[in-house]
Amino acid sequence: MNQNVFIELINPFKDKVFRLAKRLLTSTEEAEDATQEVMVKLWNKKEVLDSYNNIEAVAMTMTKNYCLDQLKSKRAGNLKIVHNNYTDREPQLDKKLEDSNSLEWVEKIINQLPEQLQILIQLRDVEQYEFDEIAKIVNMNETAIRVALSRARKKIRESMVNTHSYGIQ
């Protein structure tokens, strides 16, 4: 497989990988690093790539695992760093959110969900994957995915309703 063929192959889902990484890692730079990492890993596997029947699902799974690993090591690293630096940031973030628009609110709400739910929301509501595809990516059965997704959506709704009634907007 040469490079051009590979680029053609990854182009349809390159941005999906990026968006999933951005959902989990938040920062654009880290998401781009993650995308690159995943693509290079795929490229290094190019000899066996043909044997996968769904390369996109493989790529998404790799992205998910890579990002979760990143988060884990980041958290482990954060524990070592002095904590006041972490709490300092909180008021600033709140302040910033006060004058941001409602779409950013949704983003904030989603970011507060557990990672597993964030992944599901990203895959289903943003990328519009079918349930059987999601099942392959996250290695869960479809019923469990539906239940979790319903929980995630309700949580978002709940937070949105709170926002609405407290009149923060």
Place this chain on the structure above:
Amino acid sequence: MEFNKIENLLEKYFQGETSIAEEKELKDYFSSPNVAQHLEQYKPMFGYFSQVKEQKSTQDIPLPKSRDNKRNVAWLSIAASVVVLLGIGTYFYMSEKNAAPAVAQSELGTYDDPEEALAATQKALALLSSNVNVGIGSVQYIKEYEQSKNKIFKQ
């Protein structure tokens, strides 16, 4: 009627039971300008999903295209060092091969006849032993010292 349909879809949506097509319908509805007042609160949610999907990675992915080349370079350098080592090795090997017999011939006398060799060996050994005896002779004096010492110090 439209409201009802959307409300039903929303209900299904929050139960996680909508299909992709139905979800698309919801998205389309909430991105349209005429959203019912009481459903307004869901607008940001679906708006957000559509907005996020527009995000694109701007960077090019630098594939390690040199990976194969790198491997070639590695092999090339290994091959080159083997050649150099072989070159040095054969050079020394050859020069030693040439030099060795010459040294042996000129510096060490050899005898072809065994009797002659025996005689020469005996002569050499006799020379050695006579010199050793000279050494022993001079050590004999020490015995004198010991005798006189024994006379003085009673044990």
